[in-house]
Amino acid sequence: MIQIENLYKTFQHENTSTTVLNNINLHIQQGECIILKGVSGSGKTTLLSMMAGLDKPSSGKILIEGEPISKLPDLFASQLRAKKIGMIFQHFNLFDHLSVRENVMIPLIPSGLNINEINQKVTQSLNLANISHKKEALASHLSGGEKQRTAIARALVANPNIILCDEPTANLDRTNSLLFIEILKELHNLGKTIVVATHDPLFDNVSFSNTIIPMQEGTIVEGTVVNE
Amino acid sequence: MNEILFSNPVIVYLLSELILFVLLLIAFIISIRVLIHWDFESFSPLQFKLEQQAYLVTTITLFVFSMKFLLLLYFAFTVDSLASLIAGAMCSAGVIDANEYGSPLLALKLLILFGLTLWIWVNFYDLRTKNYQWFKEKSWIFMVMFIFITIELLLDFTYFTHIDTHQPVSCCSALFGQLEGANPLPFGLNISTLLILFYLLFALVILTLLTHQSLLYIVANILFLYIAYFAVVYFFGTYIYELPTHKCPFCMLQKEYHYVGYLLWISLFLGSYIGINSAITALWLKEENQASIKIVMSLLSFFVLLCSTYVAVYYFKNGVLL
Numbered sequence A: 001m002i003q004i005e006n007l008y009k010t011f012q013h014e015n016t017s018t019t020v021l022n023n024i025n026l027h028i029q030q031g032e033c034i035i036l037k038g039v040s041g042s043g044k045t046t047l048l049s050m051m052a053g054l055d056k057p058s059s060g061k062i063l064i065e066g067e068p069i070s071k072l073p074d075l076f077a078s079q080l081r082a083k084k085i086g087m088i089f090q091h092f093n094l095f096d097h098l099s100v101r102e103n104v105m106i107p108l109i110p111s112g113l114n115i116n117e118i119n120q121k122v123t124q125s126l127n128l129a130n131i132s133h134k135k136e137a138l139a140s141h142l143s144g145g146e147k148q149r150t151a152i153a154r155a156l157v158a159n160p161n162i163i164l165c166d167e168p169t170a171n172l173d174r175t176n177s178l179l180f181i182e183i184l185k186e187l188h189n190l191g192k193t194i195v196v197a198t199h200d201p202l203f204d205n206v207s208f209s210n211t212i213i214p215m216q217e218g219t220i221v222e223g224t225v226v227n228e
Numbered sequence B: 001m002n003e004i005l006f007s008n009p010v011i012v013y014l015l016s017e018l019i020l021f022v023l024l025l026i027a028f029i030i031s032i033r034v035l036i037h038w039d040f041e042s043f044s045p046l047q048f049k050l051e052q053q054a055y056l057v058t059t060i061t062l063f064v065f066s067m068k069f070l071l072l073l074y075f076a077f078t079v080d081s082l083a084s085l086i087a088g089a090m091c092s093a094g095v096i097d098a099n100e101y102g103s104p105l106l107a108l109k110l111l112i113l114f115g116l117t118l119w120i121w122v123n124f125y126d127l128r129t130k131n132y133q134w135f136k137e138k139s140w141i142f143m144v145m146f147i148f149i150t151i152e153l154l155l156d157f158t159y160f161t162h163i164d165t166h167q168p169v170s171c172c173s174a175l176f177g178q179l180e181g182a183n184p185l186p187f188g189l190n191i192s193t194l195l196i197l198f199y200l201l202f203a204l205v206i207l208t209l210l211t212h213q214s215l216l217y218i219v220a221n222i223l224f225l226y227i228a229y230f231a232v233v234y235f236f237g238t239y240i241y242e243l244p245t246h247k248c249p250f251c252m253l254q255k256e257y258h259y260v261g262y263l264l265w266i267s268l269f270l271g272s273y274i275g276i277n278s279a280i281t282a283l284w285l286k287e288e289n290q291a292s293i294k295i296v297m298s299l300l301s302f303f304v305l306l307c308s309t310y311v312a313v314y315y316f317k318n319g320v321l322l
Helices: A044-051 A074-084 A102-109 A116-128 A144-155 A176-187 A201-204 B009-037 B047-085 B092-094 B102-124 B135-161 B171-178 B191-210 B213-240 B261-282 B290-318
Strands: A002-013 A016-029 A031-035 A059-064 A086-088 A164-165 A193-200 A212-215 A223-227
Touching: A016 A044, A016 B213, A031 A044, A044 A164, A044 A193, A044 B135, A059 A201, A059 B047, A074 A086, A074 A223, A074 B047, A102 A116, A102 A144, A102 B261, A116 A144, A116 A176, A116 A223, A144 A176, A164 A176, A164 B191, A176 A193, A201 A212, A201 B213, B009 B047, B009 B135, B047 B092, B047 B261, B092 B102, B102 B261, B191 B213, B191 B290, B213 B261, B213 B290, B261 B290
Parallel strands: A031 A193, A031 A212, A086 A164, A164 A193
Antiparallel strands: A002 A016, A002 A059, A212 A223
């Protein structure tokens, strides 16, 4: 499903080079839930960006369902992302001046589907993320939890196999964070492959099978925990 | 010499050419390194760096090449603006003929424009493959174009620094007129056969374009381009100027003729270049593009229609042909 081999990422600034990912090797199977844990600066977000094809590595291989996303030209990386990957961000990245329904609809605009098909998929996605009651509200009028559920609905609307979440609970209170984890559980039950980058201790005891992978200074360190 | 070099359009033109050349030089140096080490199958740090650099080169080249199209139009405008400074020159024809570098420079610019269009086509297909399939082909075209553009820059400076404003030049009537009864048309054609050939070749171009006969299309379009040039200068142009003795490919670029020359020459050359290069890529890379057929048909049909309209309008207004 997701195969990462000998992955390095180095940022060059003037004469200084900083290695933010150092020889990452990871094999994630279909339906697995991986929780990348680590403090800020440990490389979690960079790794997630590479998986999504938003950034290119300095060297190494990333295969998404056999496709080398790290080598694909932008056009093809975008197409692959649109079909197979849903992303949920810490700051939600919603359009404040659009309604919840419109925000969720956006990933389907380039798909070529007709408006009836789009509406059908949007409704399904809003129900799954438990935000359908707010579908006509402007994104700017939502609470943090509602914004995050809108972001989930947007990530799910194209029915991707892979969900990548970058610090998804960092801007949520405990109640909303637990709600978010419940939704992740539903997605896990639907067979989605989930990768979460977080430092939130709530993810230590989630009620579905997962693998916690600790990261530190750009490397995967010892202490991987498999929760069945 | 100073009068020419210190005229505003020449300063702007030469400075723009120089800036674009510096950008291309950077792209050229990077390209050599990329071409030597390119191995798309590799996941090494060097290959990832080369892919980033290749992206940079493509961006620079696409920008510079797009600017070169605009700069060719500005060159035509610049040369035309110099006519008032040179003794005897009535339009660009005299200015181009002011020294031995003008005509080769103009021919080279048209050749470069052809090469740029080919590069843009190959780049278009290259960016639509997952593995940059046509990267090497695209880079080699760029290398060749860089050599031509270097020569062009040298010729640009040589041409503008060698125009003597006090040395009288020939006007367009002398350059394109029928001197001592000599026939200026190719293959000993007369105007009637030239026109028949013009419309027949246009029909052949459209036919071969629609039936995807790439090789035949290339031959037909090259012939059409050649014949169309003479048809405009020696027949249609006289209707634009409304004077049977006025034969010039440049005067029509002037304000008095509503700058119609720009429309005519752009539609003819751009239509032909896009069409021929599209056919070349169809034969060479086995890649076809339906949109190019529509673009070429629109541009060339517009060209033929515009030429013919001048004749028709003149006839309806005056009841006679020139």
